[in-house]
Amino acid sequence: MNCSKILDMVYHYSDNDGTEDSMPMLSQIQICLHTIFCRDCAEKIERYETARHIMRNDFSPPSPRLEDSVMLKIASDGELQENVPYAVPGGLSTRGWIIAGLIIVISLGTSFFGLDFQKIADETGISFLLPFGITAGIVLTSYCVFFIGSHIKELTERFGL
Numbered sequence: 001m002n003c004s005k006i007l008d009m010v011y012h013y014s015d016n017d018g019t020e021d022s023m024p025m026l027s028q029i030q031i032c033l034h035t036i037f038c039r040d041c042a043e044k045i046e047r048y049e050t051a052r053h054i055m056r057n058d059f060s061p062p063s064p065r066l067e068d069s070v071m072l073k074i075a076s077d078g079e080l081q082e083n084v085p086y087a088v089p090g091g092l093s094t095r096g097w098i099i100a101g102l103i104i105v106i107s108l109g110t111s112f113f114g115l116d117f118q119k120i121a122d123e124t125g126i127s128f129l130l131p132f133g134i135t136a137g138i139v140l141t142s143y144c145v146f147f148i149g150s151h152i153k154e155l156t157e158r159f160g161l
């Protein structure tokens, strides 16, 4: 079995889209054995498989997902619209916001306690607390503003404002 025959087999059986199963077991074994001993073919086949994989996944997105999103859109056009979980387009979901908020609080807390706080406070006096307080205040305030701003619809619905 020479190189061109092996490659012909690979190209032939992969032509019928995604049905590698249809390749006879004998051919699979032949190709497998050949690639063990022939580095050249192994590389060619690998490159070919990678290209095919990219072509399949990146250039033609799987239709079920598109179908689902279309169906969801149709469903949400009617009265179901209010029941669709509210999410900021291209932004964070409510869960994402809560996680982000926790991360901010934790990172502020750890930077607060992680510093040799007592020592710095002793050396610099109360003036150290001021910039830290301002920074923490700004971060938390802007977080709240962004959160409320992006969830205004949800919040007004939930609390009947």
Ligand SMILES: [Zn+2]
Pocket (backbone or CB within 6 Å): 002, 003, 004, 006, 034, 038, 040, 041, 042
């Ligand atoms: Zn070869």
